[in-house]
Amino acid sequence: DAEITQSPRHKITETGRQVTLACHQTWNHNNMFWYRQDLGHGLRLIHYSYGVQDTNKGEVSDGYSVSRSNTEDLPLTLESAASSQTSVYFCASSPRGFGEQYFGPGTRLTVL
Amino acid sequence: DAKTTQPNSMESNEEEPVHLPCNHSTISGTDYIHWYRQLPSQGPEYVIHGLTSNVNNRMASLAIAEDRKSSTLILHRATLRDAAVYYCILRDVPRLIKAAGNKLTFGGGTRVLVKP
Numbered sequence: 001d002a003e004i005t006q007s008p009r010h011k012i013t014e015t016g017r018q019v020t021l022a023c024h025q026t027w028n029h030n031n032m033f034w035y036r037q038d039l040g041h042g043l044r045l046i047h048y049s050y051g052v053q054d055t056n057k058g059e060v061s062d063g064y065s066v067s068r069s070n071t072e073d074l075p076l077t078l079e080s081a082a083s084s085q086t087s088v089y090f091c092a093s094s095p096r097g098f099g100e101q102y103f104g105p106g107t108r109l110t111v112l
Numbered sequence: 113d114a115k116t117t118q119p120n121s122m123e124s125n126e127e128e129p130v131h132l133p134c135n136h137s138t139i140s141g142t143d144y145i146h147w148y149r150q151l152p153s154q155g156p157e158y159v160i161h162g163l164t165s166n167v168n169n170r171m172a173s174l175a176i177a178e179d180r181k182s183s184t185l186i187l188h189r190a191t192l193r194d195a196a197v198y199y200c201i202l203r204d205v206p207r208l209i210k211a212a213g214n215k216l217t218f219g220g221g222t223r224v225l226v227k228p
Binding site for chain 2: 033035041042043044045048058059090092100101102103104105106
């Protein structure tokens with residue numbers, strides 16, 4: 001069955017380190033998204049991509065970057081991790097156009 | 113994106129219907145109404161969406177007011193598995209320039225508690 005996976009599921013890192021969270025989908029979806037969710041809040045969009053070589057900033061993109069070199073993957077990089085980036089990160093994908101988004105299981109990141 | 117307003121929480125008894133309201137008084141003519149839910153420790157999942165007419169699927173029903181300024185998600189017989197946070201989201205039909213796109217803007221949602 002097609003799916004969307006995230007790795008690692010849990011990560012502890014130190015302030016200032018570079019961290020990359022992986023997102024992989026096997027639906028061949030054009031669109032991919034990264035969200036963060038903090039305790040007691042809804043999801044906020046970090047970055048998104050509408051296809052290979054396309055990336056766009058969301059509402060909370062500072063300190064994060066993405067690259068899209070193929071259809072299946074959209075890794076999220078924290079260039080220099082900060083304690084404010086401690087959060088649960090969700091990746092999602094959707095087909096081109098108006099399709100529903102399918103979410104991954106999430107990565108819990110702790111920055112000490 | 114147009115804003116939605118939902119109650120913070122609602123309680124229901126198992127096997128009883130649940131009616132989740134959503135106000136979206138600034139909705140535009142091209143905004144679709146989407147509902148997602150997030151079970152504990154999981155990513156959100158799609159529930160249903162509609163534009164003007166009421167919609168039904170295997171998970172729920174969506175009732176849309178005639179003026180489209182409010183809508184209600186209906187879970188016909190709540191189960192313990194339906195305990196989740198339910199998000200009401202407005203999504204504009206993709207514009208021609210970014211026809212591929214479909215961003216979602218999540219609000220606070222309604223936390224549904226189901227009592228056995």
